[in-house]
Structures are given as C-alpha cells and as structure tokens.
Amino acid sequence: MKPTSALLAALALLAALPVLAASAPGARAAILDGFAERARAADPGFEGFDGERGRALFEGDWGLGKPDTPSCTTCHGPDPRRAGQTRAGKTIEPLAVSVTPSRFTDPDEVAKWFFRNCRSVLGRECTAQEQGDFMTFATGL
Numbered sequence: 001m002k003p004t005s006a007l008l009a010a011l012a013l014l015a016a017l018p019v020l021a022a023s024a025p026g027a028r029a030a031i032l033d034g035f036a037e038r039a040r041a042a043d044p045g046f047e048g049f050d051g052e053r054g055r056a057l058f059e060g061d062w063g064l065g066k067p068d069t070p071s072c073t074t075c076h077g078p079d080p081r082r083a084g085q086t087r088a089g090k091t092i093e094p095l096a097v098s099v100t101p102s103r104f105t106d107p108d109e110v111a112k113w114f115f116r117n118c119r120s121v122l123g124r125e126c127t128a129q130e131q132g133d134f135m136t137f138a139t140g141l
C-alpha cells in the first residue's frame with residue numbers, strides 16, 4: 001500500500017468510528033419509534049412514553065400469568081441494574097442499558113422476550129405503550 005492510500009484507509013476508518021459507536025442508540029431509537037407508531041395507532045391520544053409507568057409495570061405484583069412468576073422482578077430481580085436469575089437458576093444479565101449496552105438493540109429479541117415474559121407475568125401480551133414505557137425506564141437507568 002502506498003503511504004497516501006494507507007493514510008486514506010486510516011482516515012476512512014476514523015470517519016466510520018462515530019457511526020459504529022452510534023449504532024446501538026440508533027437501533028434502540030428505531031425500536032422505540034416502532035412502539036410509538038403502534039401506540040399511536042392503538043390510541044390517537046398517545047402522548048409519549050413514561051419511564052415511571054415502565055417502573056410500575058416492572059415492580060408490580062401482578063400474578064395474572066403463571067403462578068410461579070407473579071412479577072418481572074421474579075426473574076430479573078428488584079434492580080434492573082443487577083443480574084437476575086431464570087427459574088432454572090441461569091444468570092440473566094441486567095436489563096439496564098447503562099450496565100448492558102446491548103439491551104434493546106435487536107428487534108427480534110425484544111419482541112420475543114416481551115411476548116414470553118408479559119404472558120408469564122400478566123397473562124397477556126404487553127401493549128406497545130407498555131413496551132415503550134418499560135424500554136424508556138430501562139434505558140434511563
């Protein structure tokens with residue numbers, strides 16, 4: 001490689017760095033936008049997400065799904081900044097984005113786990129509003 005092309009290659013790499021660094025927040029923003037779109041479709045009066053409602057969902061003792069999982073905290077523990085445990089004793093990495101930066105970056109994972117976990121705890125799927133509220137809560141911690 002000539003010195004100039006090496007320099008150009010190095011510059012191109014440097015230019016790409018901010019894009020790489022921004023990809024997780026960008027993925028989260030896209031997922032949250034999707035929830036907002038669905039929440040608005042379900043309720044034209046939708047006024048945005050609220051992390052405190054997300055906290056209430058997380059901490060609530062619902063007992064509406066499976067008898068051994070009355071709350072999100074049953075598996076995730078009371079503090080989303082700390083690890084939780086599955087019923088089988090397997091460690092679950094913290095849900096708080098500040099501790100586990102990969103949280104809420106893969107739309108399929110997010111959809112799969114909300115679907116499963118809301119049914120386990122609430123006995124139904126979570127609404128787009130609830131999912132956005134919870135995501136806002138866990139992202140803001």
Ligand code: HEC
Nearest residue numbers: 069071072074075092093103104105110113117118121134
């Ligand atoms: C039966 C145990 C259990 C319960 C109860 C539970 N979860 Fe989970 N949750 C898991 C497991 C296991 C995973 C997947 C492993 C991982 O992501 O680390 C997970 C992953 C998630 C994720 C995926 C986050 C991401 O994108 O990486 C979200 C969101 C989530 N849970 C929210 C909730 C909410 C909200 C509740 C309450 C309504 C809840 N969970 C109740 C076990 C549980």
